Amino acid sequence: xxxxxxxxxxxxxxxxxxxxxxxxxxxxxxxxxxxxxxxxxxxxxxxxxxxxxxxxxxxxxxxxxxxxxxxxxxxxxxxxxxxxxxxxxxxxxxxxxxxxxxxxxxxxxxxxxxxxxxxxxxxxxxxxxxxxxxxxxxxxxxxxxxxxxxxxxxxxxxxxxxxxxxxxxxxxxxxxxxxxxxxxxxxxxxxxxxxxxxxxxxxxxxxxxxxxxxxxxxxxxxxxxxxxxxxxxxxxxxxxxxxxxxxxxxxxxxxxxxxxxxxxxxxxxxxxxxxxxxxxxxxxxxxxxxxxxxxxxxxxxxxxxxxxxxxxxxxxxxxxxxxxxxxxxxxxxxxxxxxxxxxxxxxxxxxxxxxxxxxxxxxxxxxxxxxxxxxxxxxxxxxxxxxxxxxxxxxxxxxxxxxxxxxxxxxxxxxxxxxxxxxxxxxxxxxxxxxxxxxxxxxxxxxxxxxxxxxxxxxxxxxxxxxxxxxxxxxxxxxxxxxxxxxxxxxxxxxxxxxxxxxxxxxxxxxxxxxxxxxxxxxxxxxxxxxxxxxxxxxxxxxxxxxxxxxxxxxxxxxxxxxxxxxxxx
Numbered sequence: 001x002x003x004x005x006x007x008x009x010x011x012x013x014x015x016x017x018x019x020x021x022x023x024x025x026x027x028x029x030x031x032x033x034x035x036x037x038x039x040x041x042x043x044x045x046x047x048x049x050x051x052x053x054x055x056x057x058x059x060x061x062x063x064x065x066x067x068x069x070x071x072x073x074x075x076x077x078x079x080x081x082x083x084x085x086x087x088x089x090x091x092x093x094x095x096x097x098x099x100x101x102x103x104x105x106x107x108x109x110x111x112x113x114x115x116x117x118x119x120x121x122x123x124x125x126x127x128x129x130x131x132x133x134x135x136x137x138x139x140x141x142x143x144x145x146x147x148x149x150x151x152x153x154x155x156x157x158x159x160x161x162x163x164x165x166x167x168x169x170x171x172x173x174x175x176x177x178x179x180x181x182x183x184x185x186x187x188x189x190x191x192x193x194x195x196x197x198x199x200x201x202x203x204x205x206x207x208x209x210x211x212x213x214x215x216x217x218x219x220x221x222x223x224x225x226x227x228x229x230x231x232x233x234x235x236x237x238x239x240x241x242x243x244x245x246x247x248x249x250x251x252x253x254x255x256x257x258x259x260x261x262x263x264x265x266x267x268x269x270x271x272x273x274x275x276x277x278x279x280x281x282x283x284x285x286x287x288x289x290x291x292x293x294x295x296x297x298x299x300x301x302x303x304x305x306x307x308x309x310x311x312x313x314x315x316x317x318x319x320x321x322x323x324x325x326x327x328x329x330x331x332x333x334x335x336x337x338x339x340x341x342x343x344x345x346x347x348x349x350x351x352x353x354x355x356x357x358x359x360x361x362x363x364x365x366x367x368x369x370x371x372x373x374x375x376x377x378x379x380x381x382x383x384x385x386x387x388x389x390x391x392x393x394x395x396x397x398x399x400x401x402x403x404x405x406x407x408x409x410x411x412x413x414x415x416x417x418x419x420x421x422x423x424x425x426x427x428x429x430x431x432x433x434x435x436x437x438x439x440x441x442x443x444x445x446x447x448x449x450x451x452x453x454x455x456x457x458x459x460x461x462x463x464x465x466x467x468x469x470x471x472x473x474x475x476x477x478x479x480x481x482x483x484x485x486x487x488x489x490x491x492x493x494x495x496x497x498x499x500x501x502x503x504x505x506x507x508x509x510x511x512x513x514x515x516x517x518x519x520x521x522x523x524x525x526x527x528x529x530x531x532x533x534x535x536x537x538x539x540x541x542x543x544x545x546x547x548x549x550x551x552x553x554x555x556x557x558x559x560x561x562x563x564x565x566x567x568x569x570x
Contacts, residue, residue, distance in 0.1 A: 003073065004039045004052065006031040010070035014061060016049040029058050031071075042073045044167060044469065046174045048191045069193040072474045076113040077148040078126055080105040084144035088135065090123035103132050105145075110156070116147060154471030158562050164469065165555040172551050178543040182550040185485055185498065187461040189337065194464070194479055198456035201480045202449030205505065206432050207520070208266055214507055215517045217265040217570060219272065224567040232265045232272035235430070237437040241281070241375040244419065248276035248569070251559070255552050258282055258528040260418035261560065262426050263570050264433075266520065271433035273426070274570060275419075283378055283415040286528060287486030288350070289499040290414050291335050292455070293370055293380065294357035296424060296440060298328070299451055300369075301360060302395055302402050304442035309397045311447035316356070319392040319404070328395070329450055331356070336484060337457040351386035359388050360395065362409035373427065373440070374420045381412030418526040421501040425524045428452065429482060429503040455482035455503075463504050466558040472510065472565060480505040489542055495532040496545035498553050501525070508565060521564060529553050 011020040012029040020028050031037075038055040040062075045051040049065045050073070058064065085094045088101040105111075111128055114136070119125040123139040124147075132138065158164055168184070177183040189195050209216045220231040236242040249259050260280040265272050299311050314328045326334075331353050334340050340349040358366060363381040370380050395403040427440050431448055440448075463481050467473050486499035505522040512518040531549040535541040563569035 004037045004042070004066070005072050006033055006035045006070060007072055008070050009033050010067055012052070012058070012064040012066055013049075014064065016045050016047050016051075016065035026059060029064065031066075039073060044068075044171055046171060048187065068468055069191065069195075073471075076116070078111045078113050078116075078140065079146050079148050080107055080109045080140075080144060081146055082144050083107050084141055086126075086132070086138040086140055087123075088138060090120045090125075090139035100133055103138070105140075110148070113147075154469065155562060155566060158470055158558060161555065161559055164558055165551060167469075168465075168551045168554045169547075172547050177547045177550065179489075179546040182546055184462055184465055184554045185460045185487060185550050187464070188459045189457050189461075192461055192464045192481075193468075193473065194456075194481055197479065198453055201456055201482065202445075202452045204478045204480050205429055205452065206445075207478060207507075208269060208433070209517075209520045211517075213517050214520050216267065216520050217263075219265070219267050221265075221567065221570045223570060226568075230263075230274050230570045232263075232267070232274050235264075235271050235273050235426070235434045235438050236375075237435070238373055238439075238441070239371075239375040241419070242273065242275050244275040244277045244280050246277055246280065249278045251563075252278060252527075252556055253552060255529050255531055255549070256527050256556055257530050258284060258418045259526065260422040261523060261525045261569075262422050263564070264426070264430060264522040264524075266433055266522075269433065270435070271430045275422075276569075277419060280419040280422075281376060281417045283376075283417055284528065285414065285488075285490070285497070286416055286418075286421060286499045286501075286526075287488045287497065288354070288384060289421055289484045289486035289501045289526070290380070290416055291350070291354040291357075291384065292421075292484050292501070293416075293424065294354065294360070294366060295332050295335065295451065295454070296428065296443075297366055297369055298357055298360045298395065298403065299447050300440050300442045302397075303444045303447050305402045306397060306400075307442070307444055309402070310444075310450065312450035313397060314402065315396050316390070317394045317396050318390040319394050320390075323390050329454065332451065332454040333457050336454050338459055339457075348384075348386050349389070351384035352389040355383040355386060355388040356390050356393055358383065359390070359393050359405040359408070360403050362406050363411050364409045365406070367412075370416070370420065370424075374417075374423045376417055376420055378417065378420050379413050379415040381410065382414040383411075418501075418528060421526040422524045425482065425501060425503045425526075428455075429480070429505065429524065430522070452480075452482060455484065458483040458485055458502075460485035460500060462500055462554050462557040463502060463561070465554050466561040469558050470562055470565065472508070475510040476506040476508050478505070478507045487546075489545070493530070494540070495530050496542065496549050497528065497530050498549045499526070499528045500553055500557065501527075502557075504561070510565070523564060525557075525560060527553065527556060529556070 014027045041053040054062045086103045114127040117125045128136045172183040259278040317325045367380040483502035503524040509518040533544040
């Protein structure tokens with residue numbers, strides 16, 4: 001039994017594929033903000049909806065659909081923390097009861113509840129969702145059980161990775177996901193429960209654990225279900241490649257060919273880190289995920305020239321006057337969000353503006369700058385299939401020219417590693433907690449906040465989907481989601497590839513009590529997946545490759561986040 005609450009005014013629908021305006025009054029049911037309904041079940045459905053099974057019919061129906069960002073669902077579950085016995089009478093020992101008056105529970109067994117109440121002799125009275133031996137009212141010895149909210153039940157269910165994958169695949173099939181529009185890669189910020197919080201991400205990244213109500217993971221943490229203890233090391237200085245645990249991500253599906261994860265912990269005001277990877281230093285094509293590099297470089301150059309000038313006040317101007325000017329912020333959002341792209345018309349504005357950002361440095365110069373940050377031997381001299389939107393751009397603050405395009409220099413490819421992209425995002429998101437020798441050179445926070453905001457506009461919403469699937473949304477706060485996708489079908493490698501680089505941070509209050517503080521969780525990740533599928537004739541099926549790789553990425557990001565919040569990964 002769960003309780004659904006409308007967090008804003010919304011409409012329940014019998015058909016999630018239609019807008020509420022397309023439905024008759026009998027096919028929809030309005031809910032005012034704050035309205036609660038008792039539900040027996042809730043599961044992901046098409047169009048970022050939840051399919052609900054109500055405990056009591058509405059307008060004659062118990063199955064309805066709610067737009068997921070507009071509602072939250074809280075469940076109550078009884079879990080046995082050790083082998084125990086449920087009893088019909090809390091005043092008697094189990095040995096005094098008939099077999100029909102008691103029921104054994106193995107350690108870890110879970111039962112859905114309608115309600116709970118204190119009872120005699122340190123017992124808790126539970127009203128079960130489904131009858132047990134013909135009864136719904138039972139008594140459990142309180143020290144032997146615990147009550148779980150929805151998040152814990154969903155977290156446990158998400159251990160079934162194949163089911164998570166199949167659930168996501170069912171959504172993709174139902175939505176008609178294909179090469180031109182993928183269910184999770186192209187979901188867009190508008191579908192996100194955090195779309196109205198993007199402007200708060202910068203302030204949230206400045207938040208340090210106070211040690212009382214919020215703590216970090218500390219200098220070390222023992223992994224759940226393991227004897228392994230993870231020790232967080234100092235965040236590396238620029239140009240230094242940290243030690244990377246190359247076995248810690250062995251659980252990832254084989255279709256994830258490269259990966260790098262960095263888990264952070266703030267200790268005495270300083271960010272400490274633990275790095276994990278699968279082929280983390282392999283220089284490969286990360287497609288459009290690398291577009292963030294040149295944006296960061298322009299920001300650093302501009303701040304070095306005028307440290308008190310926020311990049312958000314700057315404008316990009318065509319020195320030749322052939323292309324209209326646009327603000328730095330709008331240009332960066334165009335790159336991240338693809339909002340002005342039209343694939344059917346062959347208009348790839350994101351690619352052209354990404355190349356424009358590269359024009360503020362020579363190709364060898366930008367490559368060397370990126371190498372100086374990460375310490376790797378990357379190559380970074382390519383564009384993105386389109387010439388720069390402006391051949392000779394200038395960055396202006398008012399009438400003052402801060403940057404002007406130099407000669408391009410020799411071109412080449414964009415071959416970087418999962419580590420390189422993860423390292424860049426950590427330098428952005430953890431700016432306040434890493435030493436000066438590790439920061440982006442010249443970067444000022446008044447400008448990094450603008451960059452942080454633009455990274456909230458990514459159309460790929462894998463982290464949103466993971467949070468919803470794991471059921472942790474009601475128990476986390478101060479959420480930050482920064483990311484950039486990359487996607488393409490490679491003829492030379494004869495497969496479809498998808499890349500995702502992201503930084504996620506939130507305060508996790510799931511285990512918070514009067515004596516146990518909430519936990520600040522922060523990590524950056526970069527994954528690269530590769531998939532090849534053929535049809536009945538043996539030809540590559542590009543639509544199926546795209547659909548499968550999108551679902552695979554969603555499933556693996558979900559598993560990563562699940563392990564983070566259960567302390568199976570750090």
